[in-house]
Amino acid sequence: MLLLGIDLGTSSIKVSVVDAISRRRIASAQYPESEAEILSARPGWAEQRPETWWMHTKAAILKAHSTGLYNPEEIGAIGIAYQMHGLVIVDRSHRPLRDAIIWCDSRAVDIGNRAMSELSSGGFLNSHLNSPGNFTASKLAWVKENEPQVYEKTFKFMLPGDYLSLRLTGEVNSNVSSISEGILWNFSEGKLSDTLLKYYGIHTDLVPAILPVFSRYGRVLPEVARELGLSSDVFVTFKAGDQPNNALSLNVLEPGEVAATAGTSGVIYAVTDELVCDAASRVNTFAHVNHTEEATRLGVLLCINGTGIQNSWIKQMTASDLDYSALNNSSASIAVGSEGIRVLPFGNGAERMFNNRIVGGHLENLDFVRHGRAHLWRAAQEGIAFSFRYGLDILRENGLNPSVIKAGHANLFLSPVFQQSFAGVTNVPVELYDNDGSVGAALGAGLGAGVFANREEAFSGLERQLTVEPAQVALYDELYADWKNCLERKLSN
Known part of the structure; x- marks a missing residue:
């Protein structure tokens, strides 16, 4: 069995095909070759087109297939890693209503600061471990305030990886790790944040279905499977933001373990089992990929x-x-x-x-x-x-x-x-280590599909280079x- 990992970055899409038995990468491809465009209509704004992500994803997958190093129909599960904190909103036909507002866009800073000022007396920081800041929920509030005609047509909002999953499967869903990075998860209560949704006037109907990180998010649509040369029985079984996924790819899952990345942005990601929050919100705490009600596993992220x-x-x-x-x-x-x-x-x-x-x-x-x-x-x-x-x-x-x-x-x-x-x-x-986000997403897909019994089995092929x-x-x-x-x-x- 083969596993396909997709890494939706700011500059490109990278895919890797991994053999489930050896845990070795068979082929990788990246598209486009040059860095993808970031649209900036005003200072502090940063957007990308979701449809471009999808076109680039398909091109990268077909480019990997063209190596001839494997049979695409042997791919049994797909995992997705993605640039965090972005906002995609779609109508009932699943069409994007506007360009995605991505992670480095600053337009919602004042909205998030105002929310924190008004919610701080209610213990928001201790329960959510973050201020609303410039994250996904605040970006959606900006759309609601400034583009009401767009907001009124919104069927669902989602993170960038959820959109790729939607295009692959036709299903709209997310998970606790992803929802928490939008500051929409109440860690004290272990549920979706009523507090911030009510404050921003966002109806819960707009929130995607919330599944475990390692789940069957949906079967790949028949027409997509045909276009990409895939089996008719392949599922998306893993989704995570690029930083928790990077930590996963490095087998950084337990308290005290720390990962770093230095791509377009730089991150230090430390795993803890405590509800850590910085009083000044200079660092952020999100649910890690292996966080459960029974075992707290949080990623404290310095970006x-x-x-x-x-x-x-x-x-x-x-x-x-x-x-x-x-x-x-x-x-x-x-x-x-x-x-x-x-x-x-x-x-x-x-x-x-x-x-x-x-x-x-x-x-x-x-x-x-x-x-x-x-x-x-x-x-x-x-x-x-x-x-x-x-x-x-x-x-x-x-x-x-x-x-x-x-x-x-x-x-x-x-x-x-x-x-x-x-x-x-x-x-x-x-x-x-000789690993990257697309390989991590592929191994995550294996865990989500039940191919690996545990993380030790999944990461037995991880090699330290230096x-x-x-x-x-x-x-x-x-x-x-x-x-x-x-x-x-x-x-x-």
Whole structure:
């Protein structure tokens, strides 16, 4: 039996086909080859077209099939990982009523802040573990306030992965992990949040059916199965946001285990069995994929919007003639500290760890005589690593002190400069694994379909490729202090 994993990212769709017996990846494909467009009609807005996601998903699946390395009809289950916190709304014919408002869109910040101010006296933070912030529920409230003609036609709202599942199966559903990332789950009561729905005036009829994370979400529609060369008896059996799915892909499921990603955005994701909430809502707590009423498993998530997108932007501006490997090699030729250049990588919308402030990206201490473009490249990666340290210190304030951090050997973690900067400035060893979100989604599908008896069986093929030990810790502490001073000057303005 084969398992298909789909990873709906901001920049592309990636799919992987995994053999259920060996747990090995047989084939992978990505579409499009260049980064997908983010639509931004106004400053702070970020949208993508759900129909484009679907077209790209089909193209990626057919591209994987074209390798000829497997028989598509042997695919027995499908798992979906997706960019978190987005909003898709559809009418009764399941057609999107507008473009999706995605995770890095900042338009609903004021709505969420107002809600928190008015709900805080009722213990909202302790029961929901988050402020409404700029998350899915607040985005829907923005549509209700600003596009009433669209809201009135809404049949259901959903997360991006729920939309892909809908296109595959024709079924509208979600799960506790996904609903919690929209700040629509009351952890104290273990149920959908009446409080926030009532506050925003959102009827419960608009909420998709809520299933367990590992479930049969629906059988793939016959016409879709024919178009994609799949069996007529294949089900979607797993859905999760990209960060809980990344943690799953790294076998990070139990209290004390910590995962990280450094793709378009950067995340540290720590698993706990306690109802952790940060008083300032700088970090967020969501239901992990294995959370149940009997066994609390929550993911405390520290998000930095401007990580890989910072690296991508500076490459586009200064190194369009190079691939990332060449850029990384050139960066490594510059001494630690980038000869004084400091980069604040916060140019991708409101940052939660700054209480949803839009700080912007900044370049400090540039010297036209001494500095070349390789200095900029290294400084960008160091600045991203320093932003992870800033966030990790917030997690430490909340009692989460990782002894090791696991990450996929992908994206920024392919860069030796970033690897060393991250480990050095956080003073935590980093274990890098040959895995990614699409493989994690495929293995999640296997768990949801009952192919694997338990997680130990599912992840028996997980291989650690590299461990990066902290080095030059004192030097990185000194550089971080200088970087933090630059940041605090911006925050004080």
